[in-house]
Amino acid sequence: MIQPERIKSLNDIAAKNGAYVLYWMQQSQRASANPALELAISEANQRRLPVVVCFGLMADYPEANARHYTFMLQGLRDVDQQLRKRGIAFVVKLGRPDTVALSLSADAALLICDRGYLRHQKFWRHNVALKADCAVIQVEGDLVVPVELVSDKAEYAARTIRPRILRNRDEFLTDCVDGEADIPSIDIGLESDIDVADVERVIETLNVDRSVRPVRRFAGGTSEARARLETFIRNGLDGYADGRNEPSEWQCSFMSPYLHFGQISPVELALEVKDASDGQRNDKASYLEELIVRRELAANFVHFQPDYDRFDVLPSWARRTLHEHASDRREYPYTSAELERAETHDPFWNAAMREMVHTGFMHNYMRMYWGKKILEWSPTPEAAFATTLHLNNTYFLDGRDPSSYAAVAWCFGLHDRAWAERSIFGKIRFMNAAGLQRKFDMDRYITEVDKLVAAEKR
């Protein structure tokens, strides 16, 4: 069952005669627990038509490199196999997603798309709705509670959005059953431009930026996501509330890269955790807080603040206090190149940076410390913001995600409160190495990162 609040018509055109119902896949890169796909199947079955799923693969997706493409293509290979088993054609065309969707919409009775909150994702959908000559229907499948239902404005903090989300949460935590397409489309005669399973050839063809290498630590795809989730529920959920912050343990689900590419449904994830036999009540609550309240606060942020990647998006008290301290003396004025090479005086920070550069991931607690130090060590707060976001989007598999933009801005005061005033930070929350050492086994974090980095260089 798909909640009606997930579904929205993007134009005023009625359904027409056509050869198939088209699902234009972009954000929700999965063939299971995908409400947009399920709506397409059900609309097609009602019309006695086949369903076609298309995907536009572009060479210059904003800030993407070989690391991101490899992970995404591993996921699309999963999608291809799963759809094939169900008799559904998966048509991958080279080109901008909206262009690909529009060209295939010419023969479609109806076009169904998923939903994204970043500026380019919204623009593509807007463009398709404007130019298509068939009905365009959008289905939200990557948040638990649809963003407009929660709030009509940028929320100030977790505490203001939490009650709004929790009011609606359980109504949207329902299974999405994978249905059967009555009429196969596999032999309909639509061919892909390229075989997504041949990752190396795709990267070659698209001439993707290879300066950032793929990682061994994470393989993309829905089946990999589900296997990791099962491992987390079995081994990591019990004690999660207390253990999740210990950097040397990585007691986390590692779902953020998979959620970023839509390879797993947050609803499925939440239901699995909620109904798990492992884990205490507070461990589950803590995980659901991260997955739903904080992740959807980030979605609220990028949706209502189109300047989510600019310093000026910060709340006025944060901008004011940072400007008042913009000319404070910097004790460690590192260049962004020195930071990128992990060449600072701080061994904890260097370890975090190495985890990021070599493995595409960083422990969540260290992400906060990492960003705070870039603020402390950069010539201006604006430069620090730009450097943090650039490194974030270049190296993280889950970079360029709403959660990334919110997390970076959090380091500069977003969704936070003022604290005791001090040099450089002003009233922005401060973090230091002494705090890390007081609370955590930081020597072990460094040793563990060394092992991870060695495994990548194998």
Added chain:
DNA sequence: ATCGGCTCGCGCAA
């Protein structure tokens, strides 16, 4: 080990 102070502004009660 634990606690209060630091500081801003939202949301609710009145």
Added chain:
DNA sequence: TGCGCGAAGCCGAT
């Protein structure tokens, strides 16, 4: 209009 309180903080006092 007043008041309670919050996403991870630090620091000094007890």
